[in-house]
């Protein structure tokens with residue numbers, strides 16, 4: 001994309017830097033020693049990363065976060081895509097009502113379901129497990145809604161052609177609908193992944209064992225490192241933050257170019 | 270046993286008017302059936318019911334003698350070419366053609382070989398790796414044909430498969446389809462707007478209007494003995510002329526009917542003639558290739574006549590007398606439009622005065 005106007009280019013650059021500045025600042029800060037930072041000197045050290053990964057177990061938290069967010073994304077997408085296909089292509093008794101119920105879940109704040117979910121999982125003995133982190137998040141009303149709208153935009157004639165070619169409904173979903181919904185599914189996947197990555201309240205409630213902490217819980221705990229002192233080791237916090245945001249950033253850059261491309265050209269005349 | 274039997278099929282879309290009003294047909298194995306009718310008369314709807322894409326609630330559909338109303342499309346052994354192609358946009362031409370074979374678990378080597386040979390027949394070889402988005406309308410249509418042809422189904426449904434091709438390709442493909450039909454021995458049900466296609470391809474033609482089956486018969490019968498005015502006017506180009514019998518001079522037949530005659534049955538005269546004829550004035554002459562169409566205005570309305578090239582052409586504004594061959598006219602009820610099997614007697618056998626006396 002080429003902006004025709006140099007003014008637009010400058011504006012975009014300034015806006016970009018503005019949005020990026022906190023990230024850049026925190027990355028810069030993560031390489032300072034605490035002393036240097038508080039005394040206003042400039043320094044360069046890996047101490048904070050070594051501390052975060054070694055002493056404060058962030059490597060483990062990173063693995064936990066990847067496992068939990070990854071599973072939530074994969075299972076969530078599978079569930080949402082199947083639901084979206086059913087809602088987009090089939091009418092059955094109560095299908096509208098059911099879809100209304102799915103949409104209605106978007107209007108319920110997650111905090112309201114926090115305690116019921118906690119009680120349910122406690123009964124099922126799933127607190128302090130990966131399953132306890134993953135299961136409540138896999139049903140995603142928004143993803144089902146969004147993907148249903150997208151699938152409705154795919155000409156039904158393509159499904160019909162596949163049926164005539166001998167496909168079963170699942171084959172139609174797998175071979176026609178999903179490939180054509182790739183941009184929407186990837187966008188949704190990214191959205192689910194980031195939401196889950198940033199999820200704080202639920203892991204906080206559902207997890208007590210330190211070895212199951214996700215990055216966000218670990219990060220929050222850094223503020224309570226030394227209860228007696230009121231000085232927070234900001235460079236350490238920033239190193240931990242960088243560890244927290246970097247995987248998401250890399251993931252986004254990898255997926256981003258797949259998001260926009262449409263694929264509907266040439267299906268029907 | 271018939272390949273496909275339709276018994277009083279009715280169809281209406283939810284909340285809409287009725288589209289099909291009781292269609293019954295009996296189609297034999299290996300028959301080539303062409304369905305024609307004006308736009309919106311329910312041709313595609315009928316094909317969709319046969320394919321199983323829309324439920325068939327009223328009436329009965331039998332495939333190979335077995336009730337198939339509730340059989341899902343993938344179990345019907347029917348291939349379909351859609352009016353709007355419906356190619357898979359994420360697959361290449363080759364993949365599009367081979368997809369049906371893949372779903373039927375044909376081994377990879379064999380299905381690619383089959384797909385390639387089909388593509389060759391359809392002159393698609395140089396586009397095999399393209400996606401449908403990068404093809405022209407005619408090329409897409411051929412891919413759609415290829416997708417159905419690659420599988421050998423017992424029945425093919427084709428919804429205007431040649432509508433987007435240029436003339437040369439259309440004629441070539443027409444032959445190709447005919448050949449294919451002969452080779453596979455498959456039952457083909459083919460929808461078209463093009464009457465040349467209809468008459469040249471069909472073993473039997475079904476003429477539809479507003480969801481009613483008007484006539485279902487061989488091309489000869491449809492052309493020579495249409496059951497009513499609609500069928501008579503729908504097939505044949507230029508269309509059949511209709512005039513009230515009273516407007517024909519020297520008309521020897523029954524009174525108060527409509528008389529239909531094809532433009533080929535008229536001959537042009539520069540002066541009044543004896544025998545049934547109509548006086549008219551030339552409005553326009555049109556060349557169509559081998560023949561000219563002469564459009565005239567008469568007191569019975571617009572008429573068209575066909576004149577072979579080489580014959581002397583009248584000029585615009587000339588007064589002419591169109592004489593008609595009584596053996597080539599059809600009689601229709603003036604109100605219902607149903608064709609009447611009346612003997613049309615030549616004037617020489619029934620003197621004019623005699624007609625006047627009896628009338």
Ligand SMILES: Nc1ncnc2c1ncn2[C@@H]1O[C@H](COP(=O)(O)OP(=O)(O)OP(=O)(O)O)[C@@H](O)[C@H]1O
Pocket residue numbers: 282285288306307308309310311312313314315352
């Ligand atoms: N899904 C639908 N819902 C309601 N009405 C429909 C639907 N599909 C078709 N129709 C109506 O049914 C009638 C017949 O449509 P159909 O597509 O069978 O016509 P056709 O004979 O194939 O016409 P054409 O030659 O233009 O393709 C039309 O009046 C159309 O408006």
Ligand SMILES: [Mg+2]
Pocket residue numbers: 312313314352428
């Ligand atoms: Mg149609």
